[in-house]
Amino acid sequence: MRIPSIPGFDQQAFEKYLKNTGWLMLAKVGVMLVKSVVTTFALSNYLEASQFGILNYPMTIVTFSTAIAALGLDGFVTRELISRPEKKEAYLGTAFILRLLAGFGTLPLVYLAYHIINSAKPLQTPFHYVLIVAFIAVVQSVNIIDSFFQSKVQGKYIMYVQLAGNVLSTLTKLAFIVLKLPLIWFVYSLLLDAVFVAGSYLVMYQLKGNHIQRWKFDSSIAGYLLKHSWPLAFSAVLNTIYMKIDQGMIGTYLEIKQLGIYSNVANLSESYYFIPLxxxxxxxxxxxxxxxxxxxxxxxxxxxxxxxxxxxxxGAAIVLSFGSTYIYHWFLKREYWAGAPVLAVYVWAGVFAFLGVASGQYLIAEGYTKLAMLRTAAGALVNVILNIFWIPRYGIMGAAYATLIAYGVAAFFILFIPRTRGQGIQMLKSLFLISLFQKITNR
Incomplete structure (x- = not known):
């Protein structure tokens, strides 16, 4: 099958590059399908909207702890393994221990965050639900193995891991639905998702002739990794605030049912975000x-x-925006129908998300890593401020508009920096179809 060409790129070269990343793309497609079919539709229809909100609320807290516990090590370790493959056991072992300790270290932070929020407004999600999910940060320490496969350009093994983990996750959730199990089982399933992926990484690593027993901790490497990876860790936390703070604030300001509806909207809207990556x-x-x-x-x-x-x-935004009513009325039960107009707004944030990913490659190419972090911080700040004012007044629709504007601010933040303003103008030409029109008329 011939891969569609992209104007401006050599077809033969593009196919070569695409084949190198094809396994990763396939894995992300699998994740998207699992997320859309099982979480957005099957699970939502099984649970009441309030239960779905209770189920999703722990992730609004734990997402921050997992970002902190990762310590920004993954990408940096990949780079080091490419440069120093002979020190594989030392780098993997050291990074694993650091992430494991950081994972346990986030548990008190989760406890503190929950009780601070609960003191302001009693939460309907019990703390033990949050604590169960919080152990994801501990389990994901094993995922540092991903850096090893990335360094070896062995994307197909990452695909195997992702597919195995997500197949097990899907079967588990479907089994829970068929057995009509109570909500607590689905809370455990969130932790099981991380366990399945981590276990798959361990099995694949061993099958390829490697041995985790040879991993070792090196204090000098630990200091080196922490010294150089902290900006990436800080950026990951900012990115989490930028993308997930709306759901956390909805759970604080509104009824838990509204979080359930909004979480469903977010899952559906973001189901195709693997495409730009x-x-x-x-x-x-x-x-x-x-x-x-x-x-x-x-x-x-x-x-x-x-x-x-x-x-x-x-194209995706037009389909989901104008088809939102039909999607909700055909595939989801009535109590979720209020999410249709919210989806019609939220989905347009994807336009800015796509442009943000593309322009991010320019920032990387030019070495503007600090600017990339600054634009994320700007988006996070705008998202927090707008949600503070709009969620109490406009509900989940206010959160959708806040997300849309925050994504736009982050994407076009480069317009305010003289050295990157030219790229911002190029993005505007694409956004308003000026560049595309020029190509058509020139032909």
């Missing part, structure tokens, strides 16, 4: 090559990438 991973090597050899082609390829992101995201 897959595309930019495929074309990024071509963009970097152009940057080093031909500046004019470099900027042309970036413009083509922005155009593609707009076409894909706007």
């Amino acid at each position: 897959a595309v930019v991973s495929s074309v990024f090597p071509a963009i970097m090559h152009a940057r080093n050899t031909d500046q004019e082609r470099y900027y042309k390829r970036l413009q083509n990438l922005y155009d593609l992101m707009v076409v894909l995201s706007v």
Whole structure:
């Protein structure tokens, strides 16, 4: 089967890059399908909206703890393993211990956060639900094995792990639904999801002739990793605030039923966010090559990438926005129908998310990592401020508009920086279809 061409990119080179990342793309497609079919529809229809809200609330707290516990090590360890493969056991063992300790260290933070929020407004989600899910941060320490497979460019093994974990997760949730088990079982299933993936990583690592028994902790490497990875950890926390704070604030300001409806909207809206990551991973090597050899082609390829992101995201937004009522009325029970107009707004945030991912590659190529963190911080700040004012007044619709504006601010933050303003203008040309129109008329 021929892979569709992307204007401005050499077809043969693009297919080569795409094949290198194809396994990762397939894994993300599997994750998307599982999330959409099981979580958005089957599980939502099984649980009442209030129960679905109670189930999702622990993740609004735990998402922050998992971001902290990861310590920003994954990408950095991958880079180090590429440079120093002979120190595999030392790097993996050290990173594992650091993440494991950090995972346990976040448990008191989760306890403190829950009780601070609960003192302001009594929560309907019991603390032991949150504590169960909080152990995800501990279990995910094993996932540092992902860095090893990434460093070896062995994406197919990551695919096997992702598919195995998600198949087990899907079967478990479906079995719980068929058996008509109570809510607490689905709370445990959130932790089981992490256990399945971690276990799959361990099995795959061992099957490929490696041995975790050889891992060792090196204090000098630990200091080196922590010294260089903290900006990535801080950025991950900011990104979590930027993307997930709305659900946490809904659980604080509104009834838990509203969080259930909004969580369903978010799951559906974000189900295709794997697409920009897959595309930019495929074309990024071509963009970097152009940057080093031909500046004019470099900027042309970036413009083509922005155009593609707009076409894909706007197309998906139109379908989900105008079809939101039909989707909810056909596939979800009546108490979730209030989410249809919210979906019609929320889904347009995807346009800015796609452009943000694409422009993020430009920031990486130019070495503007601090600016990337700053734009995320700007989006997080806007999201928090708008939600404080709009959720009490407009409910979950206010949260949807806050997300839309925050994503827009983050994506186009580069307009306010002189050295990146040119890229912001290129993105605007794509957003308003100016660039695409010029290509059509030139032909």
